[in-house]
Amino acid sequence: MILTISLKEFRSLFAIPSTWLILGALQFIFAWFFLARLDAFLQVQSQLAQLANAPGATLAVAAPLLGTVALILMMLIPIFTMRLIAEERRNQTLVLLMSAPVSDIHIVVGKFIGLMLFLLLIITSCMLMVLTLAAGTQLDTGLLLTNVLGLILLAASYTALGLYISSLTAQPVVAAIGALAIFFGLWLVEVSAVDNDNTWRALAPTSHFQNFNIGLINSTDLIFFLLFCSTFLLLTIRRMHNNRIYS
Amino acid sequence: MYNDILGYIYLPIQSASALMSVTAPITLSARNLIRRFGRREVIHGLSLELRHGEVLGLLGHNGAGKSTTLQMLTGALLPHSGEIEICGFDLTRQPQKAKAQTGFLPETPPLYREMSVNDFLIFAAKLHRIPRAQIADALTETKRRCGLQDSGKKIIGTLSKGYQQRIGIAQAIIHQPEVIILDEPTVGLDPSQIRDIRTLIRELGNMHSVILSTHLLGEVESICDRVEIMHHGRLIYGDSSIKMQQYGSQSGFIVTLLAPPALSELQAIAEVQQVDPLSTTQFRILHAANANPSAALLALAAQHGWQAEQLVPLRTRLEDVFMQITQDEKL
Numbered sequence: 417m418i419l420t421i422s423l424k425e426f427r428s429l430f431a432i433p434s435t436w437l438i439l440g441a442l443q444f445i446f447a448w449f450f451l452a453r454l455d456a457f458l459q460v461q462s463q464l465a466q467l468a469n470a471p472g473a474t475l476a477v478a479a480p481l482l483g484t485v486a487l488i489l490m491m492l493i494p495i496f497t498m499r500l501i502a503e504e505r506r507n508q509t510l511v512l513l514m515s516a517p518v519s520d521i522h523i524v525v526g527k528f529i530g531l532m533l534f535l536l537l538i539i540t541s542c543m544l545m546v547l548t549l550a551a552g553t554q555l556d557t558g559l560l561l562t563n564v565l566g567l568i569l570l571a572a573s574y575t576a577l578g579l580y581i582s583s584l585t586a587q588p589v590v591a592a593i594g595a596l597a598i599f600f601g602l603w604l605v606e607v608s609a610v611d612n613d614n615t616w617r618a619l620a621p622t623s624h625f626q627n628f629n630i631g632l633i634n635s636t637d638l639i640f641f642l643l644f645c646s647t648f649l650l651l652t653i654r655r656m657h658n659n660r661i662y663s
Numbered sequence: 664m665y666n667d668i669l670g671y672i673y674l675p676i677q678s679a680s681a682l683m684s685v686t687a688p689i690t691l692s693a694r695n696l697i698r699r700f701g702r703r704e705v706i707h708g709l710s711l712e713l714r715h716g717e718v719l720g721l722l723g724h725n726g727a728g729k730s731t732t733l734q735m736l737t738g739a740l741l742p743h744s745g746e747i748e749i750c751g752f753d754l755t756r757q758p759q760k761a762k763a764q765t766g767f768l769p770e771t772p773p774l775y776r777e778m779s780v781n782d783f784l785i786f787a788a789k790l791h792r793i794p795r796a797q798i799a800d801a802l803t804e805t806k807r808r809c810g811l812q813d814s815g816k817k818i819i820g821t822l823s824k825g826y827q828q829r830i831g832i833a834q835a836i837i838h839q840p841e842v843i844i845l846d847e848p849t850v851g852l853d854p855s856q857i858r859d860i861r862t863l864i865r866e867l868g869n870m871h872s873v874i875l876s877t878h879l880l881g882e883v884e885s886i887c888d889r890v891e892i893m894h895h896g897r898l899i900y901g902d903s904s905i906k907m908q909q910y911g912s913q914s915g916f917i918v919t920l921l922a923p924p925a926l927s928e929l930q931a932i933a934e935v936q937q938v939d940p941l942s943t944t945q946f947r948i949l950h951a952a953n954a955n956p957s958a959a960l961l962a963l964a965a966q967h968g969w970q971a972e973q974l975v976p977l978r979t980r981l982e983d984v985f986m987q988i989t990q991d992e993k994l
Contacts, residue, residue: 417790417792420789420790421982423908427782428775428778431777432777433776462759507773507776508769508770508771508773509773509774509775510773511734511737511739511767511769511773512787512790512834513790514737514738514739515734515737515738515739515762515765515767516787516790516791517758517759517760517761517762517763517790517791517792518759518790519758519759542943593986603728645802648886659907660738660740660741661741661743
């Protein structure tokens, strides 16, 4: 049942022209950024060669690119999460799911997985581009894999939070702006923290992604992302149930 | 006034199910439903029952609580107290089993505008747990019933309101539910579409049980076996739709006599209680419910050459009955 809802979400994304436009534009931005980094790397390559422990192409090109992907996902995900519940509520299609023999858990998790499938597609397309580097150099697969894992976890936590904001309102625009504002707030908390051990900093998903970005897998980060996702998914399920009582 | 009286709508012959339904199994029962929005209580202890093969019309003014009631019956809204049982499954304790037996068309059909008709109906079928192997058959059968055979590949958003309404009904019946709940199914349709959809609902009513809300009295007359009138969150009247038409009505008929006699002569006929001239040739004659003077009148007419042309029994229009019932409640 979860799969039915996920696949429907995934497929209906591709029925909208703007999705294709976004996918195309994203790929363009990624390529632009990728080539710029690659160009810079090639220019300093001869100097790097003289260093004892020089950073390779993976660390110099791929990691910064994936860091940018993380930032772009932050701005992109609210646009997609707003459709999930708020728009359905406004178009009065939510009642189809509410009166169908599926539980709130099925609905929420189904929608979450549906959007995650789409985000995986974006991440994969970006990774394919990075993998072209393998033609000219040896890639650091460990670093790449931790980056991918980090990106997926980051996207999942943004999606869970965005989904929750979406479940609070019947106005898609409010849902998108609300989610974007919160993501930005969390990001600013991370950026503005002077001290590295700042507790505020620990609240921001981006700061936990930083570790993955440099190739570190900390159990703290893993637990943070899992807790973040499950908390907001549970809140969304709770909210959907309350919707039947109070709306 | 006189056009009003002549403008009755003839009652189509009701299906036999109205009479049979007393013994048919109960498919839906709701007991003492209470629903509040904030502090305002909008449904006050509503109870109703629906039997297999029955079409029940929920009639009421705007804002009487019809939509809220129907949403509660489908589980989209939870009642604050009271019980709903569908085919023996309690809606709050076994929601998935109970909901599998219902199909719901809300006021606005819940359609994903960007999907094609086929994709949407297949999604609805899966959502209602039809086994994968039977989906194709269910799809063809439902499209045939709703007249959607030629629109399978079209995008829902491009179709007209009438077709969208049909898709709405199709998603509600694709899983052959025991109970079909329709919220104002014919709103916004043109007359021929209304006729098609009414025929479809009548057809569905023979095999399933249907509950529909409406504020169109003609709809009740043409498709419902039974009527419940809702007023301010309460059911104030419930009976078969035939009986409802007789509510508080006065027995009588209108007779056309091309060469009428003096009024007093008509008055003199046995059992006639009152004669009102409607025009120079038409008379409204009222009589007691158990004695009908029409035979005597026609015999006299033939005898005296009054040239009787037309004799139409008087029947109250549903509108009047409805107004009378809701008025009575206010007093």
